[in-house]
Amino acid sequence: MTQPIQFLDKAPEIRPIPGFVGYGVSKDGRIWTKRSNSGRLRPEWELLQGSINEDGYQKVALYANRKPKQKLGHRVIWETWVGPIPSDREINHKDGVKTNNNLSNLELVTDQENSIHAHQMGLQEPLKGEDNGSHKLTENEIHLAAEMRRNNATYAEIGKALGVRAGTAMKILKGERWKHIDTGKIPAINLHIKGETHWNAKITEEQAKQILQMRREGHDPQAIADAFLVGKKLVLRLLRGETWRHLERDNKCT
Numbered sequence: 001m002t003q004p005i006q007f008l009d010k011a012p013e014i015r016p017i018p019g020f021v022g023y024g025v026s027k028d029g030r031i032w033t034k035r036s037n038s039g040r041l042r043p044e045w046e047l048l049q050g051s052i053n054e055d056g057y058q059k060v061a062l063y064a065n066r067k068p069k070q071k072l073g074h075r076v077i078w079e080t081w082v083g084p085i086p087s088d089r090e091i092n093h094k095d096g097v098k099t100n101n102n103l104s105n106l107e108l109v110t111d112q113e114n115s116i117h118a119h120q121m122g123l124q125e126p127l128k129g130e131d132n133g134s135h136k137l138t139e140n141e142i143h144l145a146a147e148m149r150r151n152n153a154t155y156a157e158i159g160k161a162l163g164v165r166a167g168t169a170m171k172i173l174k175g176e177r178w179k180h181i182d183t184g185k186i187p188a189i190n191l192h193i194k195g196e197t198h199w200n201a202k203i204t205e206e207q208a209k210q211i212l213q214m215r216r217e218g219h220d221p222q223a224i225a226d227a228f229l230v231g232k233k234l235v236l237r238l239l240r241g242e243t244w245r246h247l248e249r250d251n252k253c254t
Contacts, residue, residue, distance in 0.1 A: 014045055017080050020062045020069075023048070025080045029101030031060055031073060039066065056098040074101045078108070090114045096121035142172060149173050202230055208244045215239055216252040 012026035022035040024045065032045040050060035050073060058073035074091050081103050085091065092109045093100060096118075109117070141162050148158045158169040203211075207228060214224050221239065225232040237243045239253050 015080050017062065017076060020064050023062050025077050027077075027081060027103040029073070029077055029103065029105070031076060035063065039063065052099065058099055058101060074098075074106055077101050077103055078106055082108075092117055145169060145172055202234060203228065205244070205247075208238060208247060211235060211238055212247060212249060212253050215254075216250070 012028060012030070014024040014026050014032050017023040017025060017031075022033055022041050024032045024034075026032065031048045031050065033048045034041045034043070034045055036042055048060055050058050053059045053072075059070055060073060060076070061068040062071050062076075063069075074093065075085060078085060078091050085108070088110065089108050090111055092107050092114050094105050094107055097105075145158050145162060148161065153161075155166040155170045155173075158173075159166040162169065211224055211228065214227070215221070219227075221235045222232050225235045228235075234243075239249075241249055
């Protein structure tokens with residue numbers, strides 16, 4: 001759809017759109033054409049209105065080799081006046097108005113930057129979880145935190161395992177953060193965490209085996225604790241099978 005224009009002041013600078021003969025754009029965001037309905041080129045420019053797509057952006061049909069190609073107005077403006085848009089970048093409308101394609105209102109951003117801007121402008125629902133650009137944890141780690149809590153781990157232990165403060169772990173598990181995940185209803189995932197992969201492990205599996213062997217050889221629990229620079233209580237719990245339960249023991253280990 002075109003509309004004849006009578007310029008009352010200085011006509012805008014119109015730059016031809018690469019790859020589409022008879023079409024041009026001005027920096028104020030308008031798209032122009034010299035093509036008639038029959039495809040012939042006229043001497044004067046006429047405004048090409050286009051239409052609005054379901055996402056609220058202007059779209060226009062540009063003809064090349066008698067075949068129409070649907071193009072988004074803001075992308076046409078950028079590509080004509082600035083250059084190609086990298087595959088990992090998008091065009092953002094600074095004022096949040098999707099139909100304001102003035103070149104000064106456009107900027108090149110990443111997908112995440114575009115989403116954050118839309119959220120700040122109230123154009124998009126708040127970003128949750130891993131979609132939030134400031135997130136430090138993953139949803140799998142939130143599930144791990146919930147499982148650790150069900151196994152009586154302290155907030156300090158959970159925080160240490162996840163690399164966050166104990167207060168952060170507490171807020172997550174109380175639903176003050178990551179609110180879209182109900183940590184109280186997360187089904188048990190039966191992690192079977194054991195050995196040095198356990199969040200509270202103080203020694204390696206090899207050291208645990210050495211402790212058991214030293215006890216078999218008659219060494220005193222305190223002497224074993226001193227040798228490994230750990231507390232006597234840790235050694236006694238290991239010898240009684242309260243920890244490292246998957247390791248083999250015999251009567252000499254008690």
